[in-house]
Amino acid sequence: MKESEQEQRQSSTATETEEEDEHQAQEQEPVPVVKAIGPKADVSLLDQHSRLKKEAEARNVSEREKQLKEEQKILESVAEKTALMGVAELAKGIQYQESIQTGWQPPKHIQDMPESRHNRVRRKHHILVEGESLPAPIKTFKEMKFPKPLLSCLKKMGIKAPTPIQIQGIPTVLSGRDMIGIAFTGSGKTIVFTLPLMMFCLEQEKRLPFIRDEGPYGLIICPSRELARQTNDIIVSISQYMENEGFPAIRSGLCIGGVAVKEQMDVIHKGVHVLVATPGRLMDMLAKKMINLDVCRYLCMDEADRMIDMGFEEDVRTIFSYFKGQRQTLLFSATMPKKIQNFARSALVHPVTVNVGRAGAASLAIIQEVEYLKQEEKMVQLLHALQRTPPPVLIFSEKKQDVDAIHEYLLLKGVEAVSIHGGKDQEERTLSVQQFRAKQKDVLVATDVASKGLDFPEIHHVINYDMPDDIENYVHRIGRTGRRGKTGIATTFVNKNCDESILLDLKHLLIESKQKIPPFLATMVSENEQFLAMGGEVGCSYCGGLGHRITDCPKLEAMQSKQANNIGRKDYLASGAADW
Template identity: 75%
Template sequence: MSSNHRKSPTPGSSNSKNSKGPPIKSPTPGSSNSKNSKGPPIKRYRRELTPESEDEFKIIDDYEPYIAVRQKRAEKLATLGVTLHSRKVETKGDSSDSGRDEDDEEEDAQALARKSNISLLDQHTELKRIAEARKESAMERQLKEEEKILESVAEKKALMGVAELAKGIQYQNSIRTSWTPPSYITAKSSSRHDRVRKKYCILVEGDDVLPPIKNFEEMKFPKCLIRAMSKQGIVKPSPIQIQGIPTVLSGRDMIGIAFTGSGKTLVFVLPIIMFCLEQEYKLPFLKDEGPYGLIICPSRELARQTFEIVTYYCKFLQEDGFPEIRPCLAMGGVPLNEAMDVIHKGVHIMIATPGRLMDMLDKKMVRLDMCRYLCMDEADRMIDMGFEEDIRTIFSYFKAQRQTLLFSATMPKKIQNFARSALVRPVTINVGRAGAASMNVVQEVEYVKTEAKMVYLLECLQKTTPPVLIFAEKKQDVDNIHEYLLLKGVEAVAIHGGKDQEERSKAVEAFRNLKKDVLVATDVASKGLDFPHIQHVINYDMPDDIENYVHRIGRTGRSGNSGAATTFINKGNDESVLLDLKHLLMEAKQKVPHFLAALQSENEKYLNVGEEKGCSYCGGLGHRITDCPKLEAAQTKQASNIGRRDYLASNATDY
C-alpha cells in the first residue's frame, strides 16, 4: 500500500512497512506501547478490497438516469388520465360497480392538472374550459328540473268539451268561410310577406298562414265600417290587426298576443260582425235563435266596453242600409230582462262574463246550438288559476265545431301550449314578447314608506295633466284614497268589487267622458279597459303579480300615444315581484333605481336559460319556474281544497 493510505506514526512508535491487519492504535507522545496505556487513542484506517466489497465498484447494468421532477409529474398525469379513461369505459352504464362518481374522478384529474407545473396562461385557459363545462351541465340540470315541474302542473286532459272528450271527437280541418284575400296579394312572394312581418315585428307560428294585409280596404270591409273607424282616429291597421284580421276572416283558430293598447279588440269584433251579417243575409235570425258569436270577458267593465264597441259598428251598418245585427250583454249586476229581450228577438252576438254565462246556460235561458264563433278576451286570466273545468263546461254546450280565438297581452308559454289543445290548426300571432310592457310608457319606480304614500300621492298628481288613473290592491285603500282626494278638492271617482254595478258604470262613464279627473280602482279596471286620454297611471302599491302590473300601466300609452306610470314600492313588497319588476324595466330600457338594481336573485345566472326567458309558468323575468311564487300559491290553494266554482263565482262578484 502507498503512504497515502495510512497516517504517519507519532514519534516513538514502531512501524513495520509490510504490516497487515487491522489499523494500529498509536499511543500519545511519551507513553509506552502498552495495552493498558491511558489517553485518547489515535485511529489509523486501512481498507483492503474483499470479494464482497468489490461488487460495490462494479458498473450496474440497470442504472436509471436522473429524471426531472417536472417530467415525472407530466408522466404521472398522463398515466392517471389513461387509467381514468379506462375506468370510465369499463364502468359505463353500471355506476354501482364504482365506489366514486365520474364527476369526482374528473375533479381529481383536473386538480392534478392544476398542480402540474404549467404556465399560468395555460392554467387559466384550462380552468375557463372547466368552468364552462360545469356551467353547461348545471344549465342542463336546471332545464330538466323545469321540464319535470311543467309536466307535473300540466293538465293531462285537453281543453275541450266533456262530450267531445267522451266521444273522442277531434276536428282536423278549420271552419271554411266565404272570405278570401285579394288575388294580387296572394300572388306576391312569401319573402315579401316575411319582410312585412319583420318590419312590424310580427311573429307567426302555424301552417298555411294568411298573408299580412296593410289596409282595411284590402280586407274587404264595407265603407261604412271604414268610415266608422276613421271617426275614431283608426286609419291604418296596427301590427296585430295586419296579420290577425285576415287570419280570423279566413276561419282559422288563433292565439293573439300583443301589448296593451295595440288594438286586439277590433281583431275579433270586426270579423264577427261580418260573419253575422253574412248569416243574416243567408237566413235571417228568428225568435229565440242565436247567438252565432260568443265573446267571453273576465270582468264586467271589459264586457260592457266590448259591448259598446260592437254596438257602435252595428249602428253604422244599420244606418247604411245593412240588416240589423243585434248584440246582447250578459253580466252580473245587470237585470236579466235586458238580455232576454234581445235573445227573444234573435241574438247575433253575445258578450258575457263567465259567472252570468254559466248561470244562463244551466237554466237553459240561452243555447249555443248555433254558435260557431268563440272568443275569449284576456284568455290567460280565465285559463289560469284553475278555471279549466269551467271552460270545458262552457265548451260542452256547443253542438258543432266552432272557431276559437284567444287574446291577451300576457300569456306564458305554458298557457299557450295548454290552450292549443282546444284549437284546430291554430295560428299563433305574437307582436313582441308575451307579457312585455308597452314601450310608449315611461315607467318610474319610487321608494315610498307606507305612512307617506297618501301625502306623496298629491305630488305625483301634479306630474301630468288629468285624467289620471290610480290603482290600489285593497278595496279599503281605494275608499281611503277616494275620500282623501275629495277632501283635497280633487274631482275623483272610485270603483271596486264592493260597489254595486250602477255606481261602477256611472263612475267609469264620467271618467271616460272627462267629467272627472281621477279614477281610483282595484284591478277590475286594469284588464282591457280603454281610456284613450289617460296621461298618467299611479300604482299606489305594487301588485303581487307582475302580469297585473303590465296590465295596469297599459291603461296609458295606448294606440301609439305616450304615457307615464309611477309605482310606489317599499320593504313590504315581496322580493320576487321586485326582481320581476327590475328585469321588466331593464327589458323596456327604463331607468332602474338603485334600490332595485341592488337586488340579486340566487338563480340569476339561469334567468335566460333555454328558449323561455324567466319563468315559463307566469312569465316573470326575475325568476325561473323552480322559484315561481304564483305556482307555489296555486299548489297551496289546490291543497286547501277550495272549490273552483266558488273561486270563479267570487271573482265574478268582485269584478
Template identity: 75%
Template structure:
C-alpha cells in the same frame, strides 16, 4: 521519496488510472451503473416523463394459465409544459362551459318536469267531444280569402313585413299579413266607422291577426296593452254575423252565432259598445240589422232576454251570468261557431277555468276558437292549444312585456306617507288620472281622502253594485271626474285613450297585474307616465321581476332596485326562453316561482279541507 510518491499517487491519481477504474466498475456492475446526465438534460427528461401517456394494462390469466390483456387505459399524468398558458386557459374555459351547459340542461329538464306536472291534462273540449273521441283536423271554412294581389307577392315578402313589424307567427299555412283595411275586403261602412274612431291603418297585431281570423283559423293573439287586440276579434264576428244574416235571417229565439267572454263586467260592456258602433255603421249603409246582447251580472235579465227573443247574432258575456242563462235555457249555443276568450290567461288565473269548461259543453259542433291577452305565459299557451284546431300564434313583442310608450317611474315611499304623497304625484300630468290599489279598503280610503282635498274623484271595486260602477266609469270617460280609483277590476282591457298618468298606490302581488295596470296609459301610440310606490312591505321576488322589466324597457332604475341582488342570475335567461314560464316574471325561473308555490300550497290546503269536510258529512 518513495513514500512521497506513493502518497501522491494515492491522493492525486493519474487520469488514465481513473478511466481504468471507471471502466472496470462499469464492466463489473453494468446493471447498477447510471452515467452522469447534465442538469438541463435531466429536467428535459423529467418533463418528457410527465407528458408521457402512461398505458396501464389489466392482466388476468386465462384458462390455460397464460397472461391475457383485457383492456388498456390511458392516463394523463400531468400538465403539458410545451403548451402555452393561453392555450391551457382556452381548454380550461371549454371544460368549464361544457360543465355549465350540463347544469343548464339539468335546469331545463327540471323545469320541463314542473311544467308537465302543473299542465292541465284534460283538453279544453266539450264533454261530447271527449266522450266520443272527436278530433277536428280542418279549420272552419269561411267566405273570405286573401286578395290575389297579396298572395302573389310571395312568402319572402310576407316574412319581410313580419320582420319589419316585429310580428312572430307559429303554425302551418299562415295567411299573409295585409297592411290596409281596404285590402281585407271590409265594406265602406266599416272603414267609415273605423275613421270615426280615428283608426286609419291597422296596427301590427291587426295586420296579421285579422287575415288569420277572417280565414276561419283558430288563433292565439299576444300583444302589448293598447295595441288594438279588441278590434282583431270584434270586426270578424260582425262580418260573419252579417254573412249569416244575408244567407238566412235569424228567427226568434235563434242564436247567437258568436260568443265573446270577458273576465270583468266593465271590459264586457266596453267590447259590446265597440261592436254596437260597427253594427250602427252597417245599418246606416242599409245593411241588414244585427243584434248584440250584453250578458253580465248586475243588469236586469229581462232586458237581456228582449234581444234573445228577436234572435241574437253576438253575445258578449262574463262567465257567471252566461252559465246562469245557459242553465235556465234562456238561449242555446247550438248554432254558435265563433268563441273568443278575451284576457284568456287572466280568466284562468281568476278561477274561471271550470266555468269555461262548463260553457263549452253547450256547444254542439266545431267552433272557431280565439284566445287573446297581453300576458300569456308558456303554460297557458300549451294548455290553450289543446282546444284549438291547426292554431296560429301571433305574437307582437314578448308575452308580458310592458309597452315602450309608457315612462315607468318607481319611487320608494313609506307606508304611512303614501296618502300624502299622492297629491304631489297628481301634479305630474294633467287629468284624467287612474290610481290602482290592491285592496278594496284602500280604494275607499284614497277616494275619501281625495274628496276631502277637493279632488274630483270616483271609485270602483268588486264590492260596489253594478249601477254605481257603470256610473263611475261613464263620468270618468266623459271627463266629468278627474281621477278614477280602482282595484285590478279596471286593469284588464279597459280602454281610456286620454289617460296620461297611472299611479300604483301599491305594487301588485304579481308582475302580470303590473303590466296590465300601466297599460291603461300610453295607448294607441300616445305616451304616458306610470308611477309606482314601493317599500319594505313589497315581496322581493316581485321587485326582482320589476327590476328586470324596467331593464328590458330601458327605463331608469331606482337605487332601491339596483341594490337587489339576483339569485341564480346565470339561469334567469336560458336560450330564447326568458324568465319564468309559469307567471312570466323576468327575475326568476319556474323553479323559484312564488306564484306557483302559493298556488300549490292553496291546492294542498283545499284538498285537506275538502277531505275533512267530506269525512264530517259522512259521519253526520
C-alpha cells in the same frame, strides 16, 4: 525486485489510463438542463386561460342542463292533463281535423306574392307566427276587403292603418283559423276579433235573417263586467254606423252580472248575432235554458289567461259543452305564459299563434318610475304624483278598503275623483266608468277590475298605490296608458311589504323595457341572474315572470297551496261536517 517494480509501473499506468477515460467521459456527458417547476409551465398563460374558460363553460352547461331538466319535471307535474274541451266532446272522443271554412279570400295579388315577402312584412313589424299554412299578413283595411262604410267608421274612430297584431291577426280570423293572439296592451286586439265577427254576422243575416229567439252566432267571453260592456259598446257603435249606411242591423246582447236578467232577455228575444258575456252570468243563463248556443260558430275569449287563472277554467269547459258543432275559437291576451298557451291548444284546431313582442312584456311607450316609500308616506306622495301630469289619471290599489280610503282622501282635497271595485253595485260601477270616460271626472281609483282590457281615452298617468302580487297584473295596469302610439307615465309605490320575488320580476321588466333602475332594485340579485350568467334563458317557464325560476315561482306556490286547502276542505266536508 525488477518484477515488482515492473508490476507497480503497470498498475500506475492502468490507474492513470482509467482516470483519463473517466475524465474524458465526464467531458463528453451533456450538462443536465434544469426544467421549470409546475404542471403547465410549458403552456402559455393565454392557452391556460382559454382551457380554464372552456372547462368552466362545460361545467356551466352541465349545471344548466341539470337545472333545466329539473324545471321541466316540475312543469310537467303541474301541467293540465285534461284538455280544454267540452265534456261531451271529451266523452265521445270528438276531435275536429279541419278548420272552419269561410267565404273570405285575400286579394289575388297578395295570394300570388312569395312567402319571402310575407316574412319580410312580419320581420318589419316584429310579428312572430307559429302554425301550419300561415295566412298572409295584409297591411291595409281596404285590402282586407272590408266595405267602405266600415272603413269610414274606422277613420272616424281614429283608426287609419292596422297595427301589427291586426296586420296578421285579422286575415287569420277571416280565413276561419283558430288563433292565439298575444300583443302588448293598447295594440288593438279588440278590433281583431270584432270586425271579422261582424262580417260573418252580416253574411249570415243576408243569407237568412235571424228570427226571434235565434242566436247568437258569435260569443265573446270577458273576465270583467267593465270589459264586457266596453266590447259590446264597440260592436253596437259600429253596427249603428253600418245600419245608417244601408247595411242590415247586427244585434249585440250584453250578458253580465249586476244587471236585471229581464233587461238582457228583452234584447236576446229579438234574436242576437253577437253575445258578449262574463262567465258567471252566462253559465247561469245556459243552465236555465234562457239562451242556447245551437247556431253559435264563433267563440272568443278575451284576456283568456286571466279567466283561467281566476278559476273560470271549469266554467269555460262547461260552456264549451253547450256548442252543437265545431266553432272557430280565438284566445287573446297581453300576458299568456307558455303553460296556458299549451293548455289552450288542446281546444283549438290547427291554431295560428300570433305574437307581437314577448308575452307579458310592457309597452315601450310607457315611462315607468318606481318610488320606495313608507306606508304612511303614500297618501302625501299620491298628491305630488297627481300634480306631475294633467288629467285623466288612473290610480290602482289591491284592496277595496284602500280604494275607498284613497277616494275619500282625494275628495277631501278637492280632486274630482270616482272609484270602482268588486264590492260596489253594478249601477255605481257603470256610472263611475262613464263619467271618467266622458272626462267629467279627473281621477278613477280602482282595483284590478279596471286593469284588464279597458280602453280609456288619453290616460296620461297610471299610479300604482301598491305593487300587485302578480307581475302580469302590473303589466295590465300600466297598459291603460301609452296606448295608440302615445306616450304615458306609470308611477309605482313599493316598500318593505312587497315580496322579494315580485320586486325581482319588476327589476327585470324595467331592464327589458330599457327603463331607469332604482338603486334599491339594482342591488337585488336573483337565482335567475346566476342562471343567466351560465348562459341560460330568462324567466319562469310557469308564469312568465322574468325575475325568478319555476323553482321559486310564487304563483305556482299559491296554486299548489290553494289545491292543498281544497283537498283538505273536501276531506273535511266528506267526513260529515257538511250536515252541520
